[in-house]
Amino acid sequence: MRILLFLLALLVSTASAWPGNPGTCDVEKMSREGHGPSKSTCKDCYSITSSIANDYLSYSLKVTGREQFQGFLLYVQDAANNTVGSFRTYDHFLYEPVECQEAVEFDLNNTIGHSNPIMKRWPVELGWTAAVTEDEAAKFQPGDKLTVRGMVVMDYDHWHIFPEFTFSIAQPGAEKLKLPAVHDTIPTHHHEYPNKLFYTVLVIAFIIYNGMSLLFKHLQHRRRQTREKQTTFQAAATGDRTILLRDW
The missing domain is CATH 1.20.5 (Single alpha-helices involved in coiled-coils or other helix-helix interfaces)
Incomplete structure (x- = not known):
């Protein structure tokens, strides 16, 4: 019985690469320091799309993929690579905000990550807004380019960096405009989970x-x-x- 308990503890301790919140907001840093090299490749595994939500500063982001996953990290950056905006709508049981040193403001849900290592399915749908106050809204102009960056982790040896997805701030008054998905083919690993x-x-x-x-x-x-x-x-x-x- 003691042997069984030991095996259970060992299995649980090695079950996931990110047991809780990712703890970082830099995708490149996470891929270099948090994990080893990917072990296989996958073409066109993931895509990100956006559409206008309530107003021209609010957007629905949808991330799609193939395999079930445990770890997740996503944020939006401006042309100066500052993490901006705020995630307002998401599954609070599976995801939670991650505070980032790169963020322009703290405590605004600038970056979203997983909250636990249970298996998750696609798609991941998130509500994101560029600004929640008039002062913040004044920093954005129609046509400003924003880039969505992120990463997904199946386990320590199997992870993917999302292809960067760029969209533009729409004109005020735009009604539910669907912005086209722009996704690149990138080499990432893809093993049977x-x-x-x-x-x-x-x-x-x-x-x-x-x-x-x-x-x-x-x-x-x-x-x-x-x-x-x-x-x-x-x-x-x-x-x-x-x-x-x-x-x-």
């Missing part, structure tokens, strides 16, 4: 552990019943001997 085997092994280990626990409890119960019967029998035997001696 190995964590399916991990979850299979984990489930089997839990089943074995629970089965052994139930068997252990059953054996303890049987031993306790046996001891009680032996005690009762011994007491009865002692009583019979006492009666015989008294009668004699």
Whole structure:
């Protein structure tokens, strides 16, 4: 049983490359320092599209891919490579803001990342706005170019950098204008995801552990019943001997 518990702890500890929040906002730095070289390639695996939401400063971003994933990181930068804007709409169970040193302002949800290592599916849909106040809105003009950068992680050895996606601030008054997706073909690794085997092994280990626990409890119960019967029998035997001696 101790061996099973040790194996479970070992499997869980090696299950993901990013167990919680990514902890950084630099895609290039993460690919260099957080992971080793990618082990395979994938062409046209991922794409990013955008469309106007409530107003010309608010956009819906949609990221699509193929394999299920654990880690996720996405942010928007201006022409000077400053991280700008704020993610306002997202799945709060799967994702959360990541504070970045590169951000122009803090506490504005400039960068979004995963909040836990559970398996996630595509697409990822996010609501992003360039500005939430009039002072911030004054910094953006129609036609300003913005670039979406990001990264996805399946496990430590399998990760992808998204192709950079560029879109422009629309004209005020534009109604739900669909901006075309612009995605490049980039070499990234694409292996059959190995964590399916991990979850299979984990489930089997839990089943074995629970089965052994139930068997252990059953054996303890049987031993306790046996001891009680032996005690009762011994007491009865002692009583019979006492009666015989008294009668004699």
